[in-house]
Amino acid sequence: xxxxxxxxxxxxxxxxxxxxxxxxxxxxxxxxxxxxxxxxxxxxxxxxxxxxxxxxxxxxxxxxxxxxxxxxxxxxxxxxxxxxxxxxxxxxxxxxxxxxxxxxxxxxxxxxxxxxxxxxxxxxxxxxxxxxxxxxxxxxxxxxxxxxxxxxxxxxxxxxxxxxxxxxxxxxxxxxxxxxxxxxxxxxxxxxxxxxxxxxxxxxxxxxxxxxxxxxxxxxxxxxxxxxxxxxxxxxxxxxxxxxxxxxxxxxxxxxxxxxxxxxxxxxxxxxxxxxxxxxxxxxxxxxxxxxxxxxxxxxxxxxxxxxxxxxxxxxxxxxxxxxxxxxxxxxxxxxxxxxxxxxxxxxxxxxxxxxxxxxxxxxxxxxxxxxxxxxxxxxxxxxxxxxxxxxxxxxxxxxxxxxxxxxxxxxxxxxxxxxxxxxxxxxxxxxxxxxxxxxxxxxxxxxxxxxxxxxxxxxxxxxxxxxxxxxxxxxxxxxxxxxxxxxxxxxxxxxxxxxxxxxxxxxxxxxxxxxxxxxxxxxxxxxxxxxxxxxxxxxxxxxxxxxxxxxxxxxxxxxxxxxxxxxxxxxxxxxxxxxxxxxxxxxxxxxxxxxxxxxxxxxxxxx
Ligand SMILES: [Zn+2]
Numbered sequence: 001x002x003x004x005x006x007x008x009x010x011x012x013x014x015x016x017x018x019x020x021x022x023x024x025x026x027x028x029x030x031x032x033x034x035x036x037x038x039x040x041x042x043x044x045x046x047x048x049x050x051x052x053x054x055x056x057x058x059x060x061x062x063x064x065x066x067x068x069x070x071x072x073x074x075x076x077x078x079x080x081x082x083x084x085x086x087x088x089x090x091x092x093x094x095x096x097x098x099x100x101x102x103x104x105x106x107x108x109x110x111x112x113x114x115x116x117x118x119x120x121x122x123x124x125x126x127x128x129x130x131x132x133x134x135x136x137x138x139x140x141x142x143x144x145x146x147x148x149x150x151x152x153x154x155x156x157x158x159x160x161x162x163x164x165x166x167x168x169x170x171x172x173x174x175x176x177x178x179x180x181x182x183x184x185x186x187x188x189x190x191x192x193x194x195x196x197x198x199x200x201x202x203x204x205x206x207x208x209x210x211x212x213x214x215x216x217x218x219x220x221x222x223x224x225x226x227x228x229x230x231x232x233x234x235x236x237x238x239x240x241x242x243x244x245x246x247x248x249x250x251x252x253x254x255x256x257x258x259x260x261x262x263x264x265x266x267x268x269x270x271x272x273x274x275x276x277x278x279x280x281x282x283x284x285x286x287x288x289x290x291x292x293x294x295x296x297x298x299x300x301x302x303x304x305x306x307x308x309x310x311x312x313x314x315x316x317x318x319x320x321x322x323x324x325x326x327x328x329x330x331x332x333x334x335x336x337x338x339x340x341x342x343x344x345x346x347x348x349x350x351x352x353x354x355x356x357x358x359x360x361x362x363x364x365x366x367x368x369x370x371x372x373x374x375x376x377x378x379x380x381x382x383x384x385x386x387x388x389x390x391x392x393x394x395x396x397x398x399x400x401x402x403x404x405x406x407x408x409x410x411x412x413x414x415x416x417x418x419x420x421x422x423x424x425x426x427x428x429x430x431x432x433x434x435x436x437x438x439x440x441x442x443x444x445x446x447x448x449x450x451x452x453x454x455x456x457x458x459x460x461x462x463x464x465x466x467x468x469x470x471x472x473x474x475x476x477x478x479x480x481x482x483x484x485x486x487x488x489x490x491x492x493x494x495x496x497x498x499x500x501x502x503x504x505x506x507x508x509x510x511x512x513x514x515x516x517x518x519x520x521x522x523x524x525x526x527x528x529x530x531x532x533x534x535x536x537x538x539x540x541x542x543x544x545x546x547x548x549x550x551x552x553x554x555x556x557x558x559x560x561x562x563x564x565x566x567x568x569x570x571x572x573x574x575x576x577x578x579x580x581x582x583x584x585x586x587x588x589x590x591x592x593x594x595x596x597x598x599x600x601x602x603x604x605x606x607x608x
Contacts, residue, residue: 062532082355102410141531176235188352189245209248398505447502
């Protein structure tokens with residue numbers, strides 16, 4: 001059935017025998033243009049798609065784009081959650097108009113990058129995807145189903161036992177195991193789908209803390225994402241984790257330091273914040289002032305959790321009681337900690353609340369979050385060099401925001417259309433629909449901005465926050481926007497179909513890149529191929545994959561690595577680290593392997 005078995009049989013015996021041994025030689029990657037193309041089986045879609053097929057086809061696509069010709073020491077992946085192409089266009093104009101220009105000619109930081117591609121986001125089971133499956137594809141090179149994180153499509157969502165043996169190995173895990181420093185930064189809960197897909201494995205994205213996991217699935221051995229983050233078993237552990245989601249790390253008996261009415265969400269009694277602080281060179285902070293006081297030179301493991309749930313939207317951040325850092329400030333600190341490692345680092349930064357602004361039907365928040373996301377990219381661009389750092393900027397999926405009508409050049413992007421009602425000459429008058437009512441440039445195909453009355457707000461234009469659970473059909477038709485300030489930060493754009501939350505979109509998203517390997521980001525690409533651009537452009541990650549038997553004779557990772565082997569390699573590595581005292585990749589659990597019950601549980605490895 002699989003035509004590449006011949007290639008497999010040539011590579012596997014040679015590599016299986018030297019799993020995890022530091023001295024084990026791995027094939028150097030041939031970078032000449034004559035390298036043979038990677039064969040990919042032609043299959044029936046979707047029922048013959050497997051994790052292995054996705055991995056190989058992603059590898060073939062990246063190799064065909066010659067991603068291996070340049071090598072990056074550091075890799076930074078930026079994900080604008082829900083940052084559709086319409087979102088980028090509108091945010092660039094809003095940003096440009098705030099700077100006093102007409103807006104259309106403005107460029108967000110990543111729009112200056114030399115490489116770009118269109119990315120297909122569908123999952124193995126959904127035409128329009130979610131963040132769990134899409135981020136798994138970006139991080140592992142394997143497309144999977146909606147709702148599962150770090151698990152391939154063979155598992156059933158929400159069924160702990162079905163995920164066992166189907167964990168996929170992520171770029172962050174490979175980087176950590178190879179001795180790179182690693183970091184995760186987000187504005188959502190650090191256990192939310194996008195960040196969790198860098199370090200975690202569960203067949204249900206909602207299992208962020210143990211209280212959220214049904215007893216039956218806990219009994220089956222599934223461990224929540226908060227614990228997986230703190231117990232991250234590869235290399236020296238995650239070095240930087242900044243975001244929200246604090247109470248998922250606190251026992252139910254504890255109260256939140258910023259909002260004392262809120263209890264922790266852990267039933268197992270574990271204080272994961274205290275456990276983090278046991279790590280070597282560890283620091284834990286929960287407000288902006290504490291983060292600013294961190295000395296990156298002395299910090300090896302930095303955990304910052306700035307809200308009990310998601311962090312505030314950027315436009316509400318100033319009202320936070322204890323003070324919260326911006327995404328750009330978190331990115332700056334993360335890079336300051338990570339760049340101490342002479343071997344390099346892997347960092348993922350998510351602008352996580354672009355998506356939430358859209359779901360709320362509120363373009364202002366989605367665009368404002370996108371502008372802040374671009375500022376974070378700007379920080380990374382300035383703090384790194386294009387000759388040794390690959391920066392990849394993309395989105396996990398689209399949304400239903402539309403940018404339409406014929407507004408005149410420089411018309412306020414959140415405003416009503418002033419221009420023409422067709423393709424005629426622009427005028428300064430409000431454009432009108434066929435019933436004579438004005439309309440705005442931005443609208444949503446669905447969501448809470450529908451004109452009919454909801455169970456929370458009367459008929460007419462809607463305001464954030466809304467949280468509607470039911471709607472009636474509009475009796476008076478469209479709202480008269482002549483009486484509405486559509487540029488107000490809380491205005492909800494009109495939605496054609498009423499839904500409590502606006503949905504994701506299934507259209508392609510964009511990718512932008514600069515640095516070694518970026519030239520491979522071009523054309524129309526499947527989302528899982530982005531992982532392979534990273535793996536083929538970073539020698540540490542690629543070599544680690546080769547050690548796991550994933551590489552072909554040309555040194556290109558073409559076979560999906562098995563998590564079981566990755567973990568074996570880890571344990572072997574631990575023994576190596578013990579022998580070679582003071583070697584650069586000393587794991588945090590060194591010396592407590594036999595005594596620490598946490599580690600014994602990990603070593604037992606029932607599910608993780
Ligand atoms: Zn979403």
